[in-house]
Amino acid sequence: MTWNAFHHRGEILQTVIDTADLRLDGVLPMDLPGVPETFHDELDLIAALSLKWHARLSGNIERELMAQPLDLEAAITHAWSKSSQEAPGIRLIIDRYTESPSDPEMAAALGRAQEKEWLKLASAAGLASDESASAARAGERVSRNARIGAPVPTGSPNVDAVATPSLVDRIRAVLAA
Template sequence: MTWNSYRHRGETLRRVIASADLRRDGRLPMDLEGVADAFGSELDLLGALQLRWHTRLAGRIERELVEDPMDLERAVVAAWRATADELPGVRAIVDQHREHPLDEEMAAAMTRAEAKERAFLAVMAGRASASDAGAARVGARLETAARAGWHPQSVDLQPERPTLLHRLRAALAA
């Protein structure tokens, strides 16, 4: 992948996330311009969104742990909620495709991703080790606790007008 295609893919992913956060309908925005070229398939796009979610979640957990290193479980739950607030459209897409994958390949990928994320939550909360067979089960309990106290913010259906800087970046990228 060349530097330009990498940058183009990153910019396309940012547009996908912005669209998903605006729509919050759980659908992959394959209809956006450039998405099919940058990602090729629904599974590739879903994988990129899952990675963005996981990366943001991991960073948020680290920040929560810096603020309160004594209450690991609270930090993990708070981080999950904060990440869901930051990426509500991505969370909706991940949840939708966990429940209703488009094909067997996507179902297998989402099952693996879910197990790994839940094990990660358990490890970061100090409730399991990475090699613990029950880590995903413990992480599922943490995720359930996070979801129980998470109240998605209301949807603003008025999209932000692009700033001059955004328009200049888009023109330079083209």
């Protein structure tokens, strides 16, 4: 792929993302100008969208873990929710085609991608350290909690915000006792 082709593909992909975010119907916008010439088929386009989704999710996971390192599961749930809010069109397309793939090849690819996402969520949330079926189920639970809007704590309590009594206040307390 040449440099110009790479940039053209990126521009078309951004147009697809913008259109998906406007439509919010979960349908791949294969009808847009340049899409059929740039992407071989629906699987090629959804693979590019999945890559965008996973890059955004990974970035949000890193930011959440830096901001909220004590409650890992809440941080990962919040990162998933934030990613979904930032890229609603991509998430709807991935969900729709995962549930109703257009062919067996897409079903296999999206099934693998979903399982890998669940494993990543479970690992980042500290719920698993392997690629077992139980790890995938733990990641699926994190994803499900993010989808239903499970309450997410805003972070650990700020220890500095607790008022420390002054020396005079402590002396008064001792004398009063």
